Amino acid sequence: xxxxxxxxxxxxxxxxxxxxxxxxxxxxxxxxxxxxxxxxxxxxxxxxxxxxxxxxxxxxxxxxxxxxxxxxxxxxxxxxxxxxxxxxxxxxxxxxxxxxxxxxxxxxxxxxxxxxxxxxxxxxxxxxxxxxxxxxxxxxxxxxxxxxxxxxxxxxxxxxxxxxxxxxxxxxxxxxxxxxxxxxxxxxxxxxxxxxxxxxxxxxxxxxxxxxxxxxxxxxxxxxxxxxxxx
Numbered sequence: 001x002x003x004x005x006x007x008x009x010x011x012x013x014x015x016x017x018x019x020x021x022x023x024x025x026x027x028x029x030x031x032x033x034x035x036x037x038x039x040x041x042x043x044x045x046x047x048x049x050x051x052x053x054x055x056x057x058x059x060x061x062x063x064x065x066x067x068x069x070x071x072x073x074x075x076x077x078x079x080x081x082x083x084x085x086x087x088x089x090x091x092x093x094x095x096x097x098x099x100x101x102x103x104x105x106x107x108x109x110x111x112x113x114x115x116x117x118x119x120x121x122x123x124x125x126x127x128x129x130x131x132x133x134x135x136x137x138x139x140x141x142x143x144x145x146x147x148x149x150x151x152x153x154x155x156x157x158x159x160x161x162x163x164x165x166x167x168x169x170x171x172x173x174x175x176x177x178x179x180x181x182x183x184x185x186x187x188x189x190x191x192x193x194x195x196x197x198x199x200x201x202x203x204x205x206x207x208x209x210x211x212x213x214x215x216x217x218x219x220x221x222x223x224x225x226x227x228x229x230x231x
Contacts, residue, residue: 010121013051020062028108039089046094052125054118064118067106070099079187102130104140123179141190141201146170148196156200157186181206183224
């Protein structure tokens with residue numbers, strides 16, 4: 001991919017972006033099944049405002065994407081897996097009427113564009129959406145991409161604690177902590193057949209401080225408490 005001459009913008013996803021998203025999925029997740037046109041079309045049907053792509057301004061080539069839906073968190077177990085939270089990737093459980101939580105189902109950036117601020121732009125688009133809609137928070141499952149390197153000598157919770165403390169770096173979770181997220185829990189079997197995370201993920205949260213109440217911060221596991229490192 002030639003990335004030298006074009007700037008990047010983030011906008012809402014369109015149907016014509018689907019081939020680029022699917023091609024990028026093959027680049028990012030070589031061992032996983034890519035998003036299907038049926039799933040992507042369902043996202044636009046149920047919640048077009050929550051779907052974003054990062055594109056090169058000159059070519060409109062897709063170099064990043066973020067997919068989200070709104071959920072009523074009380075409908076789910078904290079330790080539910082990705083399939084449950086997304087209705088198997090279709091987002092047909094999107095609940096605009098009751099929901100107060102934007103669930104981040106996917107963020108990915110083309111490998112050739114990683115480290116160039118594309119992910120920051122996508123997360124900023126999500127935060128602005130939450131603020132515009134008056135939602136309480138963003139929650140997501142942070143795939144523990146670096147865990148496979150440490151699984152032989154530590155469990156996933158110990159790994160996450162070390163990442164939160166800055167003793168270890170994780171390609172996904174460390175980035176999200178820097179975006180102002182905190183860890184609520186660690187879950188197993190979040191994603192099937194993922195050789196990097198071995199199925200483990202951290203449940204993460206970003207709070208909309210403009211409307212949050214003290215009780216919205218209650219009950220957090222003190223092992224995962226972190227200083228806000230948003231930048």
